[in-house]
Amino acid sequence: xxxxxxxxxxxxxxxxxxxxxxxxxxxxxxxxxxxxxxxxxxxxxxxxxxxxxxxxxxxxxxxxxxxxxxxxxxxxxxxxxxxxxxxxxxxxxxxxxxxxxxxxxxxxxxxxxxxxxxxxxxxxxxxxxxxxxxxxxxxxxxxxxxxxxxxxxxxxxxxxxxxxxxxxxxxxxxxxxxxxxxxxxxxxxxxxxxxxxxxxxxxxxxxxxxxxxxxxxxxxxxxxxxxxxxxxx
Numbered sequence: 001x002x003x004x005x006x007x008x009x010x011x012x013x014x015x016x017x018x019x020x021x022x023x024x025x026x027x028x029x030x031x032x033x034x035x036x037x038x039x040x041x042x043x044x045x046x047x048x049x050x051x052x053x054x055x056x057x058x059x060x061x062x063x064x065x066x067x068x069x070x071x072x073x074x075x076x077x078x079x080x081x082x083x084x085x086x087x088x089x090x091x092x093x094x095x096x097x098x099x100x101x102x103x104x105x106x107x108x109x110x111x112x113x114x115x116x117x118x119x120x121x122x123x124x125x126x127x128x129x130x131x132x133x134x135x136x137x138x139x140x141x142x143x144x145x146x147x148x149x150x151x152x153x154x155x156x157x158x159x160x161x162x163x164x165x166x167x168x169x170x171x172x173x174x175x176x177x178x179x180x181x182x183x184x185x186x187x188x189x190x191x192x193x194x195x196x197x198x199x200x201x202x203x204x205x206x207x208x209x210x211x212x213x214x215x216x217x218x219x220x221x222x223x224x225x226x227x228x229x230x231x232x233x
Contacts, residue, residue: 049107050074054147060164090119097125106131
């Protein structure tokens with residue numbers, strides 16, 4: 001059966017200008033769907049434990065890349081595991097999956113994309129724990145929509161308000177990034193619940209500013225103290 005874009009193109013050849021949404025509107029009413037086979041997505045989530053993982057890339061004040069690897073539970077939207085590094089590799093990513101399942105207890109299914117940072121080592125570790133790895137299709141980010149939404153929320157509500165100051169050691173810089181990202185889900189979960197039952201914009205804004213000030217003040221204090229120690233030397 002022809003798609004909406006092809007039908008619209010054929011109509012344009014005949015001199016009929018019509019929007020693609022209009023074609024989809026009438027196709028939806030005329031298309032005959034067969035009987036539903038298999039279980040629905042809601043039933044699948046109810047019968048299986050599902051995790052999803054992805055990478056989040058950010059930059060420090062010196063524009064050096066920092067990569068954060070995270071695993072999210074599809075049911076509770078809880079961050080199961082989080083790790084930060086400057087140079088992710090297949091071995092490092094596989095080790096993070098080992099750290100997320102220390103006692104061999106994991107989900108039934110783990111969704112990941114086709115990034116080269118995963119590789120065969122990651123799938124081998126998942127198979128050893130008894131996890132079925134499902135790779136998303138090419139250019140289909142909605143198949144991993146929970147991770148995509150988590151990345152967008154962290155960028156808008158956390159990283160856009162925090163300046164990651166560059167340190168001379170990679171571990172110090174990545175530690176501050178990991179601290180900001182790891183504490184953000186707990187903070188925003190409590191902030192939204194308080195905002196829902198106590199709609200006080202001033203109190204919520206003050207709580208948000210106090211949370212953000214912990215990282216900015218701590219980072220600036222660390223950097224300034226290091227500069228003073230260097231001057232003394």
